[in-house]
Amino acid sequence: MAQAPSIRITCECGETESVAYGETWVCDTCERRWNTTQIPADAYAGRRRRMRLLKLEILGFGLVVLVVFAPLVLFVSSAFVFLALIVAAAWMFLYMPFWRRRVRRAAGEAPRWELHPE
Numbered sequence: 001m002a003q004a005p006s007i008r009i010t011c012e013c014g015e016t017e018s019v020a021y022g023e024t025w026v027c028d029t030c031e032r033r034w035n036t037t038q039i040p041a042d043a044y045a046g047r048r049r050r051m052r053l054l055k056l057e058i059l060g061f062g063l064v065v066l067v068v069f070a071p072l073v074l075f076v077s078s079a080f081v082f083l084a085l086i087v088a089a090a091w092m093f094l095y096m097p098f099w100r101r102r103v104r105r106a107a108g109e110a111p112r113w114e115l116h117p118e
């Protein structure tokens, strides 16, 4: 499975580091401790859930295309292969860019949290 998205921490001294949720980072330069568990678990889980839903949407769409076209091609007419290709092409060129934009937006909308050194 995909790894949990890491959290980018910017220290008060300007040092930055990406750490996994739940980890504590000690800044190399000024030795402040930054604890990512200060981020509410709900907020973090909500963000992960949104990204997972977007991935499921792609899988679901692929599955629907397969379920609709596989029997048509196998049992009705091989001519449906062409229709399936057209749908696949439309999906690649019309839907995927739109989907990627939404993923980027979802990632970009990720809230910023104010952590406090321990």
Ligand SMILES: [Zn+2]
Residues within 6 Å of the ligand: 011, 012, 013, 014, 015, 027, 028, 029, 030, 031, 032
């Ligand atoms: Zn620092």
